Amino acid sequence: MPAPAFLLPAHPLDPRRIDPQFAWEARLLRDLGGEHHLVDHDALLAGDAQVAVRGVPAGRGAFWYRGWMLPSHRYAEFAAALSERGGLLLTTPPGYASAHELPGWYEVFEGATPPSVWLPLAGAGGVGVEPPGAERLAPAVARLGGRGPAIVKDYVKSRKHEWAEACYIPELADLSAVERVVARFVELQAEHLAGGVVLRRFEEFTRVGWDTRGGPSGDGSDGTDGTDGTDSSGDPDGADGVPGGRRRAVEARVWWLDGEPVLVGPHPDLPGCPAAPDLSLVRPLVRALGCRFVTTDLAERADGSGWRVVEVGDGQVSELPRGIDPSALLIALLAA
Secondary structure, three states: OOOOEEEEEEEOOEEEEEOHHHHHHHHHHHHOOOOEEEEOHHHHHOOOHHHHOOOOOOOOEEEEEOOOOOOHHHHHHHHHHHHHOOEEEOOOHHHHHHHHOHHHHHHHHEOOEOOEEEEEOOOOOOOOOOOOOHHHHHHHHHHOOOOOOEEEEOOOOEOHHHHHHHOEEOOOOOHHHHHHHHHHHHHHHHHHOOOEEEEEEOOOEOEEEEEOOOEEOOOOOOOOOOOOOOOOOOOOOOOOOOOOEEEEEOEEEEEEEOOEEEEEEEOOOOOOOOOOOOOOOOHHHHHHHOOOEEEEEEEEEOOOOOEEEEEEEEHHHOOOOOOOOOHHHHHHHHHO
């Protein structure tokens, strides 16, 4: 049986070229003896899966996708279109949804990740989605304990760069503030809103002064002032005195294949930031999730009590940080 081939996104303006974001992965893959083909990501998003995969050889067999995020229903259409051509995505549509969307993985990781509740929104992913009002938010807030800080996100992403406006909720007991932040989040996400709204308890993580140009600032590198939170969140206090940057939670991204960690590195937002997470509690949870190729983002609690799972993701659509050699990961995927 031949090694799996990789499906990478084509350049949005030239379908014969690879998207520049993934060109370096394609070069490395070729150096390792791997094979890749191009798919049209814009066509996938538009619901034209057959058009998106028309350049993929028929009958090729097994594939890994490495590309931009797709809504779960579009991924299912992608898999079906490939199947019609004799192709097989090694991550199944149910597996993709389980790893990609918080409601799919939360139950398995509950207790190892900040407490969360979610509210599905009708028409999510379309235009003009109505945010939940106080009558729906109040029971959700109560399930989180009714008090204390939280963040808002959708099933996949937050808006951490609009921290005070559309991400951070200083006090859940202030229901009008909860409603305001949630409404602004829904408005800004617009057609990119995935699934619904998630409220997650804010937790304090160890932080490092980090220059947004990609290096440590030297300002409070062991800071634990508690102003950073879940979901790779930004800084509610702005740059916090860090030239060119901000104080960020120390996070590690771990890449898992069939329940085993294959690659450990920094979060893509903090390339070069050292992190050595304890995986002893996470490993059985990843195995229990049962998805073949996933990532976990881990952050260390500010009080030193251990590492927390900040996010779980499908490995096919998780970003690699700059400066890390993914050869071991690609070799493992080729051998899968």
